[in-house]
Amino acid sequence: MIDVDTSPLTRYIVKGVFENQLESINIVNAMHLAKSRDVNIVVQTSNTSSSFTNLVTVTVKTKQEEKTLAGTLLAGYGERIVRIDQYPVDFAAEGNLLLISHNDKPGIIGRVGTLLGSNNVNIATMQVGRKVIGGSAIMVLTIDKSAPAEVLADLTTQAEIVNVRALTV
Structure with missing residues (x-):
C-alpha cells in the first residue's frame, strides 16, 4: 500500500x-x-503497476448492481474514463453521453448511428468496448444535444441492445 x-x-x-x-x-x-x-x-x-501512471478505480455497490469506473489523467487529453466494468474504453466524461450495453453483433453500430441521425442527434465521439468477439459490449457516445425520450425508447427496442442510459456530465 x-x-x-x-x-x-x-x-x-x-x-x-x-x-x-x-x-x-x-x-x-x-x-x-x-x-x-x-x-x-x-x-x-x-x-x-498498470498501463497508467495514475489510475483511479471507483466501484459502487447497491442491492441491485455493482458498477466500476476507472479513470486517469492523460497528458494533453485531460481526464479520461478508461474502463467501465470489465470493458476497456477511452472517453472524456463530459457533455451529453449515451451508454449502450449490447451484444457484439454486426450492424449494431450502424443501426444506432442511423437511428440517432434520422432524429437529428449528432454523434461527436464513439467508443466501443468488449472483452470477447460476439460477447457483451458497451458503446459510449458523446452527442451534441440530449436525445429525446422517444429516441432513447426506440434504441431500447433494437435487436441486440440490452440497456440504454443517457447522462449529462
Missing part, C-alpha cells in the same frame, strides 16, 4: 455519485451525507 491522502479525491467522487439525487451535496458534506444513507466508503490504494 502507498501512503497518500486520498480524502480530497474521495470527497469529490462521493459528491459526483450523489449529485444527481441530492442538490445540497458538496465536497464538505459529501461524506456525512453518504454515511447518513448507510453508504460504506472503502478507500484502497495500491502501487501495483
Whole structure:
C-alpha cells in the first residue's frame, strides 16, 4: 500500500455519485451525507503497476448492481474514463453521453448511428468496448444535444441492445 491522502479525491467522487439525487451535496458534506444513507466508503490504494501512471478505480455497490469506473489523467487529453466494468474504453466524461450495453453483433453500430441521425442527434465521439468477439459490449457516445425520450425508447427496442442510459456530465 502507498501512503497518500486520498480524502480530497474521495470527497469529490462521493459528491459526483450523489449529485444527481441530492442538490445540497458538496465536497464538505459529501461524506456525512453518504454515511447518513448507510453508504460504506472503502478507500484502497495500491502501487501495483498498470498501463497508467495514475489510475483511479471507483466501484459502487447497491442491492441491485455493482458498477466500476476507472479513470486517469492523460497528458494533453485531460481526464479520461478508461474502463467501465470489465470493458476497456477511452472517453472524456463530459457533455451529453449515451451508454449502450449490447451484444457484439454486426450492424449494431450502424443501426444506432442511423437511428440517432434520422432524429437529428449528432454523434461527436464513439467508443466501443468488449472483452470477447460476439460477447457483451458497451458503446459510449458523446452527442451534441440530449436525445429525446422517444429516441432513447426506440434504441431500447433494437435487436441486440440490452440497456440504454443517457447522462449529462
